[in-house]
Amino acid sequence: MKLSFALAGALLISLLPTTLASFWELTGDILCHDPSIIKEGSRWYTFCTGDGIQVLTSEDGLSWVRAPQIFLSALSWWTKYVPSFTxxxxxxxxxxxxxxxxxxxxxVSTFGSQTSAIGLATADTIGAGSWSDQGVILTSDSSKDYNAIDPNLIVDQSGQPWLAFGSFWSGLKITKLDPNTMKPTGSIYSIAAQPDLDGEIEAPNIVYHDGYYYLFASIGLCCRGTDSTYRIIYTRSKSITGPYVDANGVDALDGGGTVLDSGNVRWKGPGGQDISDGVIARHAYDADDNGTAKLLINDLNWSNGWPTY
Known part of the structure; x- marks a missing residue:
């Protein structure tokens, strides 16, 4: 009887949201894919994949509304570097x-293509808007061993900016940026790969915590609604360029990665994660709403040197 109760309890836990204590109960317009979250003053903003880059905003981080998109029309250089883009x-x-x-x-890219480009826009503040196009930062094509998508800016402990990026092919990369132009300078380093998953890794996001750089990534397949196999993993390194290892000491370049979130009965395929201001945002596909991609937010905590919800 005790065993039956234990099994029942474990089953109940597996059916609940990722956590109860730190899972933010969001309302309003939370349709979003590949979220990037930031707090400016007392207001929250989340930027999402979509027409002209979609923007959500919230006064409390819980109730969200849609704000004007960043680009109202296509930029001319998009098709210069990605001719198939429409x-x-x-x-x-x-x-x-x-x-x-x-x-x-x-x-800027098309699904399954290695002909891609990373662009940059800047502003004095998010609230004021007035975004300025800074053009193309990095490109890829079939001559490269990487795909120039899923950018992530990380500033190391010396104040040096870096850009992590990558999707499939040979995995995730990082390169130093010129702090004046914010364009790559120097070598491109490999930091993570999934050779046993046919290269299914993307969406790098690096944060510094207590002496380590933590690399979060999405592995598996996105964009298939409730059939998505996305899940979030993490590794860490003393150096921003690696080597990154998981909680079992497996190198990220050899397929290492400790799973942080693999979803649950309602939220399928969590990924596209972003860590900022003590929280982790990601999208997941809502099984209660025909697999629609929606924004999820949790407090990000730390235990014994590793991230946890």
Missing amino acids: GMSVWAPDVNVFNNRVYLFYA
Whole structure:
């Protein structure tokens, strides 16, 4: 009988949301894919994949409304570097503040293609808007061993900016940025790969905590609604360029990665994560709403040197 109760309890836990204590109960417009979250003053903003880069905003982080998109029309250089690109849907925005200016990186590509480009827009503040196009930052094509999408700006402990990026092919990369132009300078380093998953890794996001750089990534497949196999993993390194290892000491380049979130009975395929202001945002596909991608937010905690909900 005790065993039966234990099994029943474990089953109940598995059916609940990721956590109860730190899971934010969101309301309003939370339709979002590949979120990047940031707090400016007392207001929250989340930038999402979509036409012209979609923007959500909230006064309390719980009740969300949609704000005007960043780009109202396509930029001319998008099709110069990605000739097959049509429409306005740009991917995986990443928003951060560096040297008192807001930097918004994003990707232009088409599904399954290695012909891609990472762009940059800047603003004095998010609230004021008035975004300035800074053009193309990094490109890829079939001659490269990487895909120039899913950018993430990280500033190391010396104040040096870096750009992590990558999707499939040979995995995730990082390169140093010129702090004046915010364009790559120097080598491109490999930091993570999934050779046993046919390269299914993308969406790098790096944060510094208590002596380590933590690399979060999404592995598996996105964009398939409730059939998505996305899940969030993490590794860490003393150096921003690696080597990154998981909680079992497995190198991220050898497929290492400790699973943080693999979803539950309602929220399928969590991924596209972003860590900022003590929280982790990600999208997941809502099984109660025909697999619609929605924003999820949790407090990000730390235990014995590793991230946890």
